[in-house]
Amino acid sequence: MKKIEIIIKPFKLDEVKEGLHQIGITGMTLTEVKGHGRQKGHKEVYRGAEYVVDFLPKIKLEIIVDAQNVDRAVETILQKARTGKIGDGKIFVLPVDEVVRVRTGERGREAI
Amino acid sequence: MDRPESIKKIVSLSLLIAVFLVFSVNPVWATNKPAPTPEANKAAIDLVQTHANYMWTLVAAALVFFMQAGFAMVEAGFTRAKNAINIMMKNMMDFSIGSLVFWAIGFGLMFGTTRNGFFGTSDFFLSGWDGPHGDQWILAFWMFQVVFAGTAATIVSGAMAERTKFTAYLIYSVFICGLIYPVFGSWAWGGLFNGGGWLEKLGFIDFAGSTVVHSVGAWCALAGAIILGPRTGKYSPKGEVRAIPGHNIPLAALGVFILWLGWFGFNPGSTTAADCSIAMIFVNTNQAAAAGALSAMILSWILFKKPEIGMTLNGALAGLVAITAGCANVTPTSAIIIGLIAGLLVVLSVLFIDHKLKIDDPVGAVSVHGVCGAWGTLAAGLFNIGGTTSKIVLTQLIGIGACFAWAFGTALILFKITDMIIGLRVSPEEELEGLDLAEHGGHAYNDFQVIN
Numbered sequence A: 001m002k003k004i005e006i007i008i009k010p011f012k013l014d015e016v017k018e019g020l021h022q023i024g025i026t027g028m029t030l031t032e033v034k035g036h037g038r039q040k041g042h043k044e045v046y047r048g049a050e051y052v053v054d055f056l057p058k059i060k061l062e063i064i065v066d067a068q069n070v071d072r073a074v075e076t077i078l079q080k081a082r083t084g085k086i087g088d089g090k091i092f093v094l095p096v097d098e099v100v101r102v103r104t105g106e107r108g109r110e111a112i
Numbered sequence B: 001m002d003r004p005e006s007i008k009k010i011v012s013l014s015l016l017i018a019v020f021l022v023f024s025v026n027p028v029w030a031t032n033k034p035a036p037t038p039e040a041n042k043a044a045i046d047l048v049q050t051h052a053n054y055m056w057t058l059v060a061a062a063l064v065f066f067m068q069a070g071f072a073m074v075e076a077g078f079t080r081a082k083n084a085i086n087i088m089m090k091n092m093m094d095f096s097i098g099s100l101v102f103w104a105i106g107f108g109l110m111f112g113t114t115r116n117g118f119f120g121t122s123d124f125f126l127s128g129w130d131g132p133h134g135d136q137w138i139l140a141f142w143m144f145q146v147v148f149a150g151t152a153a154t155i156v157s158g159a160m161a162e163r164t165k166f167t168a169y170l171i172y173s174v175f176i177c178g179l180i181y182p183v184f185g186s187w188a189w190g191g192l193f194n195g196g197g198w199l200e201k202l203g204f205i206d207f208a209g210s211t212v213v214h215s216v217g218a219w220c221a222l223a224g225a226i227i228l229g230p231r232t233g234k235y236s237p238k239g240e241v242r243a244i245p246g247h248n249i250p251l252a253a254l255g256v257f258i259l260w261l262g263w264f265g266f267n268p269g270s271t272t273a274a275d276c277s278i279a280m281i282f283v284n285t286n287q288a289a290a291a292g293a294l295s296a297m298i299l300s301w302i303l304f305k306k307p308e309i310g311m312t313l314n315g316a317l318a319g320l321v322a323i324t325a326g327c328a329n330v331t332p333t334s335a336i337i338i339g340l341i342a343g344l345l346v347v348l349s350v351l352f353i354d355h356k357l358k359i360d361d362p363v364g365a366v367s368v369h370g371v372c373g374a375w376g377t378l379a380a381g382l383f384n385i386g387g388t389t390s391k392i393v394l395t396q397l398i399g400i401g402a403c404f405a406w407a408f409g410t411a412l413i414l415f416k417i418t419d420m421i422i423g424l425r426v427s428p429e430e431e432l433e434g435l436d437l438a439e440h441g442g443h444a445y446n447d448f449q450v451i452n
Helices: A012-020 A067-081 B003-025 B038-078 B080-112 B137-159 B168-190 B210-228 B249-266 B277-304 B309-326 B332-356 B366-384 B390-421 B428-433 B435-440
Strands: A002-008 A029-035 A042-046 A049-053 A056-065 A089-095
Touching: A002 A067, A012 A056, A012 A067, A029 B309, A042 A067, A042 B366, A056 A067, A056 B137, A067 A089, A067 B003, A067 B210, A067 B435, B038 B080, B038 B309, B038 B428, B080 B137, B080 B168, B080 B435, B137 B210, B137 B366, B168 B210, B168 B435, B210 B309, B210 B366, B249 B277, B277 B309, B277 B332, B309 B332, B309 B366, B332 B366, B366 B390
Parallel strands: none
Antiparallel strands: A002 A056, A002 A089, A029 A056, A042 A049
Protein backbone atom coordinates (compact mmCIF):
# COMPACT_ATOMS: atom_id res chain seq x y z
CA MET A 1 0.00 0.00 0.00
CA LYS A 2 1.16 3.48 -0.77
CA LYS A 3 0.22 6.94 0.38
CA ILE A 4 0.06 9.67 -2.24
CA GLU A 5 0.38 13.26 -1.01
CA ILE A 6 -0.76 15.79 -3.58
CA ILE A 7 -0.16 19.54 -3.47
CA ILE A 8 -2.28 21.39 -6.02
CA LYS A 9 -3.64 24.82 -6.77
CA PRO A 10 -6.88 25.38 -4.84
CA PHE A 11 -9.07 25.91 -7.90
CA LYS A 12 -8.01 22.50 -9.24
CA LEU A 13 -9.56 20.66 -6.32
CA ASP A 14 -12.86 19.73 -7.96
CA GLU A 15 -11.23 18.43 -11.13
CA VAL A 16 -8.67 16.31 -9.28
CA LYS A 17 -11.31 14.95 -6.91
CA GLU A 18 -13.57 13.97 -9.81
CA GLY A 19 -10.66 12.37 -11.63
CA LEU A 20 -9.79 10.26 -8.59
CA HIS A 21 -13.41 9.23 -8.10
CA GLN A 22 -13.55 8.09 -11.70
CA ILE A 23 -10.64 5.67 -11.23
CA GLY A 24 -12.18 4.22 -8.10
CA ILE A 25 -10.41 6.18 -5.38
CA THR A 26 -13.11 7.49 -3.10
CA GLY A 27 -11.39 8.12 0.21
CA MET A 28 -9.25 11.21 0.62
CA THR A 29 -8.25 13.83 3.16
CA LEU A 30 -7.93 17.52 2.39
CA THR A 31 -5.89 20.19 4.14
CA GLU A 32 -5.56 23.88 3.33
CA VAL A 33 -1.87 24.67 3.28
CA LYS A 34 0.52 27.36 2.15
CA GLY A 35 3.67 26.71 0.27
CA HIS A 36 6.09 27.51 -2.48
CA GLY A 37 8.53 25.64 -4.68
CA ARG A 38 11.26 27.19 -6.73
CA GLN A 39 8.95 30.03 -7.75
CA LYS A 40 9.43 33.28 -5.91
CA GLY A 41 6.38 34.80 -4.24
CA HIS A 42 4.56 37.80 -5.64
CA LYS A 43 4.52 41.44 -4.55
CA GLU A 44 1.54 43.11 -2.98
CA VAL A 45 1.07 46.66 -1.77
CA TYR A 46 -0.63 47.71 1.46
CA ARG A 47 -1.08 51.40 2.27
CA GLY A 48 1.97 52.35 0.32
CA ALA A 49 4.32 49.65 1.56
CA GLU A 50 5.28 46.82 -0.76
CA TYR A 51 5.61 43.35 0.64
CA VAL A 52 6.38 39.91 -0.78
CA VAL A 53 3.98 37.04 -0.23
CA ASP A 54 6.20 33.95 -0.09
CA PHE A 55 3.70 31.29 0.82
CA LEU A 56 0.79 30.87 -1.52
CA PRO A 57 -2.42 29.02 -0.65
CA LYS A 58 -2.49 25.43 -1.88
CA ILE A 59 -4.62 22.36 -1.27
CA LYS A 60 -3.04 19.16 0.03
CA LEU A 61 -4.81 15.87 -0.69
CA GLU A 62 -3.84 12.59 0.89
CA ILE A 63 -4.97 9.22 -0.51
CA ILE A 64 -4.05 5.61 0.20
CA VAL A 65 -3.88 3.22 -2.76
CA ASP A 66 -2.78 -0.28 -3.59
CA ALA A 67 0.77 -0.29 -4.90
CA GLN A 68 -0.44 -1.45 -8.31
CA ASN A 69 -2.74 1.56 -8.66
CA VAL A 70 -0.11 4.21 -7.96
CA ASP A 71 0.86 4.90 -11.57
CA ARG A 72 -2.75 5.22 -12.72
CA ALA A 73 -3.52 7.59 -9.84
CA VAL A 74 -0.45 9.74 -10.50
CA GLU A 75 -1.30 9.95 -14.22
CA THR A 76 -4.85 11.05 -13.45
CA ILE A 77 -3.70 13.68 -10.98
CA LEU A 78 -1.13 15.05 -13.40
CA GLN A 79 -3.74 15.29 -16.12
CA LYS A 80 -6.30 17.08 -13.97
CA ALA A 81 -4.06 19.33 -11.90
CA ARG A 82 -1.64 20.63 -14.52
CA THR A 83 -2.03 24.16 -15.89
CA GLY A 84 1.48 24.51 -17.30
CA LYS A 85 2.20 27.59 -15.19
CA ILE A 86 4.52 27.71 -12.19
CA GLY A 87 2.97 26.72 -8.86
CA ASP A 88 1.12 23.65 -10.22
CA GLY A 89 2.27 21.59 -7.27
CA LYS A 90 3.93 18.30 -6.41
CA ILE A 91 3.06 14.65 -5.86
CA PHE A 92 4.80 12.52 -3.23
CA VAL A 93 4.49 8.73 -3.02
CA LEU A 94 5.28 7.17 0.32
CA PRO A 95 5.15 3.62 1.69
CA VAL A 96 2.43 2.79 4.21
CA ASP A 97 2.91 0.21 6.98
CA GLU A 98 -0.70 -0.32 7.99
CA VAL A 99 -4.23 0.89 7.30
CA VAL A 100 -7.08 0.36 9.82
CA ARG A 101 -10.78 1.22 9.47
CA VAL A 102 -11.94 2.75 12.72
CA ARG A 103 -15.56 1.61 12.48
CA THR A 104 -14.91 -2.06 11.93
CA GLY A 105 -11.30 -2.67 12.87
CA GLU A 106 -10.50 -4.07 9.39
CA ARG A 107 -6.87 -3.98 8.47
CA GLY A 108 -4.80 -3.94 5.34
CA ARG A 109 -6.20 -3.79 1.80
CA GLU A 110 -9.84 -4.15 2.91
CA ALA A 111 -9.50 -1.04 5.03
CA ILE A 112 -8.56 1.22 2.13
CA MET B 1 -76.73 39.23 2.27
CA ASP B 2 -80.54 39.60 2.77
CA ARG B 3 -82.26 42.96 3.16
CA PRO B 4 -82.60 43.21 6.99
CA GLU B 5 -78.85 42.51 7.36
CA SER B 6 -77.81 45.10 4.81
CA ILE B 7 -80.14 47.70 6.31
CA LYS B 8 -78.58 47.13 9.74
CA LYS B 9 -75.14 47.64 8.28
CA ILE B 10 -76.08 50.86 6.52
CA VAL B 11 -77.67 52.29 9.66
CA SER B 12 -74.67 51.48 11.93
CA LEU B 13 -72.21 52.86 9.44
CA SER B 14 -74.21 56.09 9.09
CA LEU B 15 -74.40 56.50 12.85
CA LEU B 16 -70.65 56.02 13.12
CA ILE B 17 -69.94 58.59 10.44
CA ALA B 18 -72.37 61.06 12.06
CA VAL B 19 -70.76 60.74 15.46
CA PHE B 20 -67.32 61.12 13.93
CA LEU B 21 -68.33 64.25 12.02
CA VAL B 22 -69.92 65.84 15.06
CA PHE B 23 -66.88 65.32 17.22
CA SER B 24 -64.29 66.25 14.62
CA VAL B 25 -66.01 69.35 13.34
CA ASN B 26 -66.89 70.83 16.72
CA PRO B 27 -63.70 71.59 18.59
CA VAL B 28 -65.48 72.11 21.85
CA TRP B 29 -66.79 68.57 21.85
CA ALA B 30 -63.63 67.15 20.22
CA THR B 31 -61.36 68.39 22.99
CA ASN B 32 -61.85 70.09 26.29
CA LYS B 33 -59.71 73.14 25.57
CA PRO B 34 -60.93 76.77 25.31
CA ALA B 35 -60.93 78.56 21.94
CA PRO B 36 -57.39 79.35 20.74
CA THR B 37 -55.71 82.78 20.94
CA PRO B 38 -52.78 84.07 18.84
CA GLU B 39 -50.50 83.92 21.90
CA ALA B 40 -51.49 80.36 22.70
CA ASN B 41 -51.01 79.39 19.08
CA LYS B 42 -47.53 80.92 18.98
CA ALA B 43 -46.58 79.15 22.19
CA ALA B 44 -47.84 75.87 20.76
CA ILE B 45 -45.94 76.38 17.51
CA ASP B 46 -42.78 77.30 19.39
CA LEU B 47 -43.19 74.16 21.43
CA VAL B 48 -43.39 72.06 18.29
CA GLN B 49 -40.14 73.63 17.07
CA THR B 50 -38.55 72.98 20.46
CA HIS B 51 -39.65 69.37 20.32
CA ALA B 52 -38.26 69.10 16.80
CA ASN B 53 -34.95 70.53 18.01
CA TYR B 54 -34.74 67.91 20.74
CA MET B 55 -35.67 65.17 18.30
CA TRP B 56 -33.11 66.11 15.72
CA THR B 57 -30.34 66.72 18.23
CA LEU B 58 -30.87 63.37 19.92
CA VAL B 59 -31.31 61.38 16.72
CA ALA B 60 -28.08 62.97 15.53
CA ALA B 61 -26.44 62.05 18.83
CA ALA B 62 -27.45 58.43 18.27
CA LEU B 63 -25.91 58.54 14.79
CA VAL B 64 -22.68 59.95 16.19
CA PHE B 65 -22.69 57.29 18.90
CA PHE B 66 -22.84 54.67 16.17
CA MET B 67 -19.54 56.06 14.86
CA GLN B 68 -17.96 54.21 17.79
CA ALA B 69 -18.84 51.01 15.94
CA GLY B 70 -17.36 52.52 12.81
CA PHE B 71 -14.05 53.30 14.47
CA ALA B 72 -13.95 49.86 16.08
CA MET B 73 -14.44 48.12 12.75
CA VAL B 74 -11.91 50.27 10.90
CA GLU B 75 -9.30 49.66 13.55
CA ALA B 76 -9.99 45.92 13.74
CA GLY B 77 -9.89 45.57 9.99
CA PHE B 78 -6.58 47.37 9.62
CA THR B 79 -4.82 45.42 12.41
CA ARG B 80 -4.02 41.79 13.03
CA ALA B 81 -6.44 39.17 14.27
CA LYS B 82 -4.36 38.42 17.35
CA ASN B 83 -5.17 41.89 18.70
CA ALA B 84 -8.84 42.09 17.82
CA ILE B 85 -10.15 41.65 21.38
CA ASN B 86 -7.84 44.39 22.56
CA ILE B 87 -9.11 46.78 19.88
CA MET B 88 -12.69 46.04 20.90
CA MET B 89 -11.90 46.57 24.58
CA LYS B 90 -10.20 49.89 23.92
CA ASN B 91 -13.05 51.14 21.82
CA MET B 92 -15.63 49.93 24.30
CA MET B 93 -13.90 51.50 27.26
CA ASP B 94 -12.75 54.82 25.87
CA PHE B 95 -16.39 55.61 25.26
CA SER B 96 -17.68 54.12 28.49
CA ILE B 97 -15.06 55.77 30.67
CA GLY B 98 -15.28 58.89 28.56
CA SER B 99 -19.03 59.14 29.11
CA LEU B 100 -18.63 58.98 32.86
CA VAL B 101 -15.68 61.34 33.02
CA PHE B 102 -17.35 63.81 30.68
CA TRP B 103 -20.40 63.75 32.93
CA ALA B 104 -18.30 64.30 36.03
CA ILE B 105 -15.74 66.87 34.87
CA GLY B 106 -15.50 67.29 31.12
CA PHE B 107 -18.82 68.92 30.36
CA GLY B 108 -18.31 71.50 33.08
CA LEU B 109 -14.81 72.35 31.89
CA MET B 110 -16.07 72.70 28.34
CA PHE B 111 -19.43 74.39 28.75
CA GLY B 112 -19.56 75.73 32.29
CA THR B 113 -19.46 79.43 33.07
CA THR B 114 -15.97 80.80 32.68
CA ARG B 115 -14.18 83.84 33.94
CA ASN B 116 -11.05 83.65 31.83
CA GLY B 117 -12.27 82.10 28.57
CA PHE B 118 -9.92 79.16 29.05
CA PHE B 119 -12.04 76.65 30.94
CA GLY B 120 -15.43 76.37 32.65
CA THR B 121 -16.06 76.12 36.36
CA SER B 122 -19.68 75.04 36.66
CA ASP B 123 -22.05 72.27 35.56
CA PHE B 124 -19.98 69.41 36.91
CA PHE B 125 -21.90 66.16 37.38
CA LEU B 126 -24.67 67.77 35.34
CA SER B 127 -25.49 69.89 38.38
CA GLY B 128 -27.26 72.33 36.10
CA TRP B 129 -30.07 69.88 35.51
CA ASP B 130 -33.20 70.79 37.37
CA GLY B 131 -34.88 67.43 37.55
CA PRO B 132 -37.32 65.81 35.13
CA HIS B 133 -39.91 68.62 35.29
CA GLY B 134 -37.67 71.55 34.47
CA ASP B 135 -35.90 72.46 31.28
CA GLN B 136 -34.42 69.34 29.74
CA TRP B 137 -32.24 71.00 27.12
CA ILE B 138 -29.08 70.58 29.18
CA LEU B 139 -29.52 66.82 28.95
CA ALA B 140 -30.07 66.82 25.21
CA PHE B 141 -27.12 69.13 24.70
CA TRP B 142 -24.96 67.03 27.00
CA MET B 143 -25.90 63.84 25.15
CA PHE B 144 -24.90 65.39 21.85
CA GLN B 145 -21.62 66.64 23.30
CA VAL B 146 -20.63 63.41 25.03
CA VAL B 147 -20.67 61.46 21.77
CA PHE B 148 -18.42 64.11 20.28
CA ALA B 149 -16.00 63.73 23.18
CA GLY B 150 -16.12 59.98 22.61
CA THR B 151 -15.22 60.50 18.96
CA ALA B 152 -12.09 62.49 19.85
CA ALA B 153 -11.09 59.86 22.39
CA THR B 154 -11.45 56.86 20.12
CA ILE B 155 -9.28 58.32 17.36
CA VAL B 156 -6.23 57.61 19.48
CA SER B 157 -6.75 53.86 19.83
CA GLY B 158 -6.04 53.34 16.15
CA ALA B 159 -2.66 55.04 16.12
CA MET B 160 -1.61 53.26 19.30
CA ALA B 161 -2.91 49.85 18.25
CA GLU B 162 -1.21 46.48 18.74
CA ARG B 163 1.39 47.52 21.33
CA THR B 164 -0.21 49.68 24.03
CA LYS B 165 -0.71 48.50 27.57
CA PHE B 166 -4.42 48.35 28.28
CA THR B 167 -4.19 49.97 31.72
CA ALA B 168 -2.23 52.85 30.23
CA TYR B 169 -4.97 53.31 27.65
CA LEU B 170 -7.65 53.39 30.33
CA ILE B 171 -5.75 56.11 32.16
CA TYR B 172 -5.46 58.07 28.94
CA SER B 173 -9.21 57.77 28.38
CA VAL B 174 -9.84 59.55 31.66
CA PHE B 175 -7.57 62.44 30.75
CA ILE B 176 -8.73 63.06 27.21
CA CYS B 177 -12.41 63.28 28.09
CA GLY B 178 -11.76 64.86 31.44
CA LEU B 179 -9.21 67.47 30.51
CA ILE B 180 -7.54 67.65 27.12
CA TYR B 181 -10.65 67.61 24.91
CA PRO B 182 -12.95 69.77 27.07
CA VAL B 183 -10.42 72.52 27.74
CA PHE B 184 -9.74 73.10 24.07
CA GLY B 185 -13.44 72.62 23.38
CA SER B 186 -14.22 75.42 25.80
CA TRP B 187 -11.99 77.78 23.83
CA ALA B 188 -13.91 77.20 20.60
CA TRP B 189 -17.41 76.13 21.64
CA GLY B 190 -17.98 77.16 25.26
CA GLY B 191 -20.39 79.87 24.19
CA LEU B 192 -22.79 77.26 22.83
CA PHE B 193 -23.89 76.80 26.43
CA ASN B 194 -22.81 78.61 29.58
CA GLY B 195 -19.23 79.37 28.67
CA GLY B 196 -17.36 81.57 26.22
CA GLY B 197 -13.93 80.83 24.88
CA TRP B 198 -11.14 83.15 23.73
CA LEU B 199 -10.89 81.40 20.38
CA GLU B 200 -14.53 81.65 19.46
CA LYS B 201 -14.45 85.31 20.43
CA LEU B 202 -11.85 85.80 17.69
CA GLY B 203 -14.38 84.42 15.23
CA PHE B 204 -12.84 80.96 14.85
CA ILE B 205 -14.93 78.81 12.51
CA ASP B 206 -15.20 75.11 13.34
CA PHE B 207 -18.82 74.19 13.02
CA ALA B 208 -18.71 70.51 13.88
CA GLY B 209 -15.14 70.00 14.98
CA SER B 210 -12.41 69.41 12.37
CA THR B 211 -10.12 70.93 14.97
CA VAL B 212 -12.08 70.65 18.21
CA VAL B 213 -12.72 66.93 17.82
CA HIS B 214 -10.59 65.43 15.08
CA SER B 215 -7.37 67.36 15.43
CA VAL B 216 -7.44 67.06 19.22
CA GLY B 217 -7.71 63.30 18.85
CA ALA B 218 -5.09 63.19 16.12
CA TRP B 219 -2.43 65.21 17.94
CA CYS B 220 -2.93 63.09 21.07
CA ALA B 221 -2.58 60.05 18.82
CA LEU B 222 0.62 61.46 17.37
CA ALA B 223 2.08 61.95 20.85
CA GLY B 224 1.13 58.41 21.78
CA ALA B 225 2.55 56.86 18.64
CA ILE B 226 5.82 58.73 19.07
CA ILE B 227 6.30 57.73 22.72
CA LEU B 228 5.28 54.13 21.98
CA GLY B 229 7.52 53.59 19.04
CA PRO B 230 6.68 51.45 16.04
CA ARG B 231 5.30 47.93 16.16
CA THR B 232 7.96 45.24 16.22
CA GLY B 233 8.88 44.38 12.66
CA LYS B 234 7.34 47.49 11.14
CA TYR B 235 10.73 48.79 10.09
CA SER B 236 13.61 46.62 8.93
CA PRO B 237 17.01 47.16 10.55
CA LYS B 238 17.84 49.36 7.57
CA GLY B 239 14.72 51.42 8.19
CA GLU B 240 12.66 50.17 5.28
CA VAL B 241 8.92 50.12 5.79
CA ARG B 242 7.40 46.68 6.11
CA ALA B 243 3.73 46.20 5.48
CA ILE B 244 1.74 44.70 8.32
CA PRO B 245 -1.49 43.95 6.47
CA GLY B 246 -4.79 44.26 8.25
CA HIS B 247 -6.67 41.04 8.81
CA ASN B 248 -10.10 41.98 7.54
CA ILE B 249 -10.57 44.51 4.77
CA PRO B 250 -14.38 44.10 4.62
CA LEU B 251 -14.56 45.03 8.32
CA ALA B 252 -12.47 48.11 7.66
CA ALA B 253 -14.73 49.08 4.78
CA LEU B 254 -17.84 48.45 6.87
CA GLY B 255 -16.34 50.75 9.47
CA VAL B 256 -15.89 53.51 6.92
CA PHE B 257 -19.48 53.18 5.72
CA ILE B 258 -20.70 53.35 9.31
CA LEU B 259 -18.59 56.44 9.94
CA TRP B 260 -19.95 58.07 6.78
CA LEU B 261 -23.47 57.37 8.02
CA GLY B 262 -22.67 58.64 11.49
CA TRP B 263 -21.22 61.81 10.02
CA PHE B 264 -24.72 62.65 8.79
CA GLY B 265 -25.43 63.13 12.48
CA PHE B 266 -22.07 64.66 13.31
CA ASN B 267 -22.22 67.58 10.90
CA PRO B 268 -25.90 68.44 10.43
CA GLY B 269 -26.61 67.63 14.08
CA SER B 270 -24.31 70.42 15.15
CA THR B 271 -27.08 72.87 14.38
CA THR B 272 -28.81 71.32 17.41
CA ALA B 273 -31.90 72.70 15.73
CA ALA B 274 -34.39 71.25 13.28
CA ASP B 275 -34.27 73.77 10.48
CA CYS B 276 -33.58 73.94 6.77
CA SER B 277 -29.86 74.63 7.11
CA ILE B 278 -29.22 70.96 7.77
CA ALA B 279 -29.89 70.23 4.10
CA MET B 280 -26.78 71.98 2.81
CA ILE B 281 -24.74 70.47 5.63
CA PHE B 282 -25.91 66.98 4.65
CA VAL B 283 -24.98 67.56 1.02
CA ASN B 284 -21.59 69.06 1.88
CA THR B 285 -20.80 66.10 4.11
CA ASN B 286 -21.62 63.56 1.43
CA GLN B 287 -19.84 65.30 -1.41
CA ALA B 288 -16.65 65.85 0.54
CA ALA B 289 -16.51 62.16 1.47
CA ALA B 290 -17.14 61.06 -2.10
CA ALA B 291 -14.56 63.46 -3.49
CA GLY B 292 -12.00 62.38 -0.90
CA ALA B 293 -12.48 58.71 -1.74
CA LEU B 294 -12.13 59.44 -5.44
CA SER B 295 -8.99 61.55 -5.29
CA ALA B 296 -7.30 59.20 -2.83
CA MET B 297 -8.10 56.24 -5.04
CA ILE B 298 -6.75 57.98 -8.14
CA LEU B 299 -3.54 59.04 -6.40
CA SER B 300 -2.99 55.55 -5.00
CA TRP B 301 -3.57 54.16 -8.51
CA ILE B 302 -0.90 56.46 -9.90
CA LEU B 303 1.60 55.79 -7.14
CA PHE B 304 1.13 52.04 -6.67
CA LYS B 305 -0.09 51.04 -10.16
CA LYS B 306 -3.30 49.67 -8.66
CA PRO B 307 -6.20 51.41 -6.85
CA GLU B 308 -5.55 50.57 -3.24
CA ILE B 309 -8.34 49.91 -0.77
CA GLY B 310 -6.60 51.21 2.36
CA MET B 311 -5.91 54.60 0.84
CA THR B 312 -9.36 54.83 -0.72
CA LEU B 313 -11.04 54.16 2.61
CA ASN B 314 -8.81 56.70 4.31
CA GLY B 315 -9.67 59.13 1.51
CA ALA B 316 -13.37 59.03 2.27
CA LEU B 317 -12.67 59.66 5.94
CA ALA B 318 -10.26 62.44 5.06
CA GLY B 319 -12.98 64.21 3.09
CA LEU B 320 -15.40 63.83 5.97
CA VAL B 321 -12.95 65.21 8.51
CA ALA B 322 -12.03 68.10 6.25
CA ILE B 323 -15.60 69.25 5.63
CA THR B 324 -16.48 69.08 9.31
CA ALA B 325 -15.25 72.61 10.08
CA GLY B 326 -16.87 74.39 7.16
CA CYS B 327 -19.91 72.22 6.52
CA ALA B 328 -22.27 75.05 7.38
CA ASN B 329 -20.50 77.94 5.67
CA VAL B 330 -19.27 76.60 2.34
CA THR B 331 -21.14 75.67 -0.83
CA PRO B 332 -21.50 72.08 -2.06
CA THR B 333 -19.11 72.87 -4.90
CA SER B 334 -16.54 74.05 -2.38
CA ALA B 335 -17.19 70.91 -0.34
CA ILE B 336 -16.16 68.83 -3.33
CA ILE B 337 -12.94 70.78 -3.75
CA ILE B 338 -12.20 70.52 -0.04
CA GLY B 339 -12.79 66.77 -0.18
CA LEU B 340 -10.68 66.29 -3.31
CA ILE B 341 -7.73 68.03 -1.71
CA ALA B 342 -8.18 66.11 1.54
CA GLY B 343 -8.03 62.83 -0.38
CA LEU B 344 -4.72 63.81 -1.95
CA LEU B 345 -3.35 65.11 1.34
CA VAL B 346 -4.16 61.96 3.27
CA VAL B 347 -2.30 59.70 0.83
CA LEU B 348 0.77 61.91 0.86
CA SER B 349 0.59 62.30 4.62
CA VAL B 350 0.34 58.56 5.29
CA LEU B 351 3.39 57.97 3.12
CA PHE B 352 5.27 60.86 4.72
CA ILE B 353 4.54 59.82 8.30
CA ASP B 354 5.12 56.12 7.60
CA HIS B 355 8.21 56.35 5.43
CA LYS B 356 9.90 59.65 6.23
CA LEU B 357 9.05 60.34 9.86
CA LYS B 358 9.03 56.61 10.60
CA ILE B 359 6.10 56.98 13.00
CA ASP B 360 4.00 53.83 12.94
CA ASP B 361 0.31 54.71 12.67
CA PRO B 362 -1.49 51.47 11.81
CA VAL B 363 -4.70 53.11 10.62
CA GLY B 364 -3.52 56.53 9.45
CA ALA B 365 -5.33 58.32 12.26
CA VAL B 366 -2.90 61.21 12.40
CA SER B 367 -3.12 61.77 8.66
CA VAL B 368 -6.89 61.47 8.45
CA HIS B 369 -7.87 63.39 11.55
CA GLY B 370 -4.89 65.69 12.12
CA VAL B 371 -3.56 66.74 8.75
CA CYS B 372 -7.00 66.78 7.13
CA GLY B 373 -8.54 68.30 10.24
CA ALA B 374 -6.10 71.19 9.93
CA TRP B 375 -6.76 71.46 6.19
CA GLY B 376 -10.50 71.44 6.76
CA THR B 377 -10.25 74.17 9.37
CA LEU B 378 -8.21 76.32 7.04
CA ALA B 379 -10.59 75.57 4.18
CA ALA B 380 -13.53 76.75 6.26
CA GLY B 381 -11.90 80.14 6.22
CA LEU B 382 -10.78 80.07 2.59
CA PHE B 383 -14.08 78.89 1.14
CA ASN B 384 -16.36 80.87 3.47
CA ILE B 385 -19.57 81.75 1.62
CA GLY B 386 -19.43 85.36 2.79
CA GLY B 387 -15.95 85.70 1.33
CA THR B 388 -12.56 85.27 2.90
CA THR B 389 -10.19 87.80 4.44
CA SER B 390 -6.71 87.59 5.87
CA LYS B 391 -8.19 88.07 9.32
CA ILE B 392 -10.47 85.08 8.87
CA VAL B 393 -7.60 82.93 7.59
CA LEU B 394 -5.32 84.10 10.38
CA THR B 395 -7.93 83.23 12.99
CA GLN B 396 -8.24 79.75 11.53
CA LEU B 397 -4.47 79.32 11.67
CA ILE B 398 -4.40 80.49 15.27
CA GLY B 399 -6.98 77.87 16.17
CA ILE B 400 -5.10 75.15 14.32
CA GLY B 401 -1.86 76.08 16.07
CA ALA B 402 -3.40 76.44 19.51
CA CYS B 403 -4.96 73.01 19.18
CA PHE B 404 -1.69 71.41 18.20
CA ALA B 405 0.18 73.09 21.02
CA TRP B 406 -2.40 72.14 23.64
CA ALA B 407 -3.35 68.64 22.54
CA PHE B 408 0.07 67.43 21.46
CA GLY B 409 1.76 69.08 24.41
CA THR B 410 -0.54 67.75 27.14
CA ALA B 411 -0.73 64.29 25.56
CA LEU B 412 3.03 64.11 25.27
CA ILE B 413 3.34 64.88 28.99
CA LEU B 414 0.55 62.45 29.85
CA PHE B 415 2.00 59.56 27.88
CA LYS B 416 5.53 60.24 29.04
CA ILE B 417 4.51 60.22 32.70
CA THR B 418 2.38 57.11 32.16
CA ASP B 419 5.32 55.45 30.50
CA MET B 420 7.59 56.30 33.41
CA ILE B 421 5.18 55.09 36.07
CA ILE B 422 3.52 51.97 34.67
CA GLY B 423 4.97 51.65 31.18
CA LEU B 424 3.08 52.57 28.07
CA ARG B 425 4.07 49.63 25.91
CA VAL B 426 3.66 45.89 26.35
CA SER B 427 6.68 43.61 26.41
CA PRO B 428 8.09 42.26 23.13
CA GLU B 429 6.84 38.76 24.00
CA GLU B 430 3.32 40.01 24.68
CA GLU B 431 3.33 41.96 21.45
CA LEU B 432 4.47 38.89 19.52
CA GLU B 433 1.93 36.48 20.99
CA GLY B 434 -0.82 39.05 20.59
CA LEU B 435 -2.58 41.33 23.06
CA ASP B 436 -5.73 39.21 23.00
CA LEU B 437 -3.98 36.44 24.86
CA ALA B 438 -1.53 38.57 26.83
CA GLU B 439 -3.91 41.28 28.07
CA HIS B 440 -7.32 39.67 27.88
CA GLY B 441 -6.70 35.94 28.21
CA GLY B 442 -8.50 34.89 25.06
CA HIS B 443 -8.77 34.78 21.30
CA ALA B 444 -11.06 36.86 19.18
CA TYR B 445 -11.54 34.12 16.60
CA ASN B 446 -11.87 30.91 18.55
CA ASP B 447 -12.87 28.62 15.72
CA PHE B 448 -10.17 29.76 13.36
CA GLN B 449 -6.49 29.12 13.31
CA VAL B 450 -4.72 32.44 13.21
CA ILE B 451 -1.31 32.13 11.67
CA ASN B 452 0.77 35.24 11.41
